[in-house]
Amino acid sequence: MLKKQLIRFGLIGLTALSVHLLSVMLFVKTCEIPPLGANVLGFLLAFQVSYWGHYKWTFTADHLPHKQASLRFFIIALSSFGINELMYAGLLQTTHLPYDLALLMVLIFISVSTFILSKFWAFR
Numbered sequence: 247m248l249k250k251q252l253i254r255f256g257l258i259g260l261t262a263l264s265v266h267l268l269s270v271m272l273f274v275k276t277c278e279i280p281p282l283g284a285n286v287l288g289f290l291l292a293f294q295v296s297y298w299g300h301y302k303w304t305f306t307a308d309h310l311p312h313k314q315a316s317l318r319f320f321i322i323a324l325s326s327f328g329i330n331e332l333m334y335a336g337l338l339q340t341t342h343l344p345y346d347l348a349l350l351m352v353l354i355f356i357s358v359s360t361f362i363l364s365k366f367w368a369f370r
């Protein structure tokens with residue numbers, strides 16, 4: 247069961263990560279929104295993909311009230327995003343990494359804690 251959840255979490259996570267990263271790149275390049283601001287918008291779009299994918303498929307949490315699961319997952323996602331934004335800002339200010347590579351590194355790092363909290367709290 248855990249292996250199946252990890253695979254599904256990874257697939258949904260990669261999909262949400264792609265939505266997040268590509269939308270940030272789109273907002274930066276076409277709308278000229280600064281990377282940290284575009285990151286907020288990317289997070290909001292990716293949250294929808296992540297929540298519904300994990301609720302319906304990864305953790306099959308239909309037994310939980312949607313209101314409870316979505317609130318718990320949003321708390322996890324928002325906390326993770328706060329850490330994401332701090333780490334991203336730090337990388338942007340202290341390195342010469344391209345903004346998209348810096349964001350990719352941060353998103354991968356954050357995903358581990360999100361899985362653990364989602365499995366044992368949000369969708370339990």
